[in-house]
Amino acid sequence: MTLDAAIRLTGALMALAFVQQSLEHLRPAARARERWLFAPRLILSLALLAACVASAAGGGMAVAAGLSLALVANHLAILPFFNGPYNGGADRMSLLVLLCLTGALVLPELRWREAAFGYLGMQLILSYAMAGWVKIVNPDWRSGRALRDVFLFSAYPAGENLRRWADRPRVLTAMGWAVMLFELAFPLAMLSRPALIVALAVAALFHGANACLFGLNRFFWIWICAYPSILWLQSRILG
Numbered sequence: 001m002t003l004d005a006a007i008r009l010t011g012a013l014m015a016l017a018f019v020q021q022s023l024e025h026l027r028p029a030a031r032a033r034e035r036w037l038f039a040p041r042l043i044l045s046l047a048l049l050a051a052c053v054a055s056a057a058g059g060g061m062a063v064a065a066g067l068s069l070a071l072v073a074n075h076l077a078i079l080p081f082f083n084g085p086y087n088g089g090a091d092r093m094s095l096l097v098l099l100c101l102t103g104a105l106v107l108p109e110l111r112w113r114e115a116a117f118g119y120l121g122m123q124l125i126l127s128y129a130m131a132g133w134v135k136i137v138n139p140d141w142r143s144g145r146a147l148r149d150v151f152l153f154s155a156y157p158a159g160e161n162l163r164r165w166a167d168r169p170r171v172l173t174a175m176g177w178a179v180m181l182f183e184l185a186f187p188l189a190m191l192s193r194p195a196l197i198v199a200l201a202v203a204a205l206f207h208g209a210n211a212c213l214f215g216l217n218r219f220f221w222i223w224i225c226a227y228p229s230i231l232w233l234q235s236r237i238l239g
Helices: 003-024 032-056 062-081 089-106 110-136 139-143 145-153 160-167 169-191 193-214 217-225 227-238
Strands: none
Touching (some): 003 032, 003 062, 003 089, 003 217, 032 062, 062 089, 089 110, 089 217, 110 227, 139 145, 139 169, 145 160, 145 169, 160 169, 169 193, 169 227, 193 217, 193 227, 217 227
């Protein structure tokens, strides 16, 4: 995957993710200022999607660069409204993807553009590896109690019927270890193209399961946005 193709794909996927996020804040019950902040984000995201699609047909990315800068300004205006990234990891990842993409679009030298986009790929690798490390050093995760408590007590399960999973401690322990080992082993996928594709497919299924079971839909879309960066980074490293 070439740098330009990876940037275009990341921009298009990010735009779609931002459209979904923006629509959540344009519901009738939303506050007026909230709608004024997210309506421009929706328009800018749709325009960025169109620019990325048009550039794939041979157009330049100058329009996409300007739109990404406008989205950065819009995002910085949104942050004080919620006193920071209110939706935790998904919003932090959204800002990271946006900033790295903008750098890859607007920086004047190729090596700087590669560094900005490569940084996104490295952060994606670390996001999985560090998540696995944080879990495996936690005795509650190693024993399966952490997952049991999520199903039993938290507000995350998308349906009350899912709480019955808390009655299957052995299954939850196995699931927990599978997640931890996969996350810790994820950086090894960089050694082989087929291994990386399989790892990204498994990771996407993992995020999809979290969206279905716990309603964490934002994590699915925004993490998928960063996948082109790691595919490009691997090809850049391995040559």
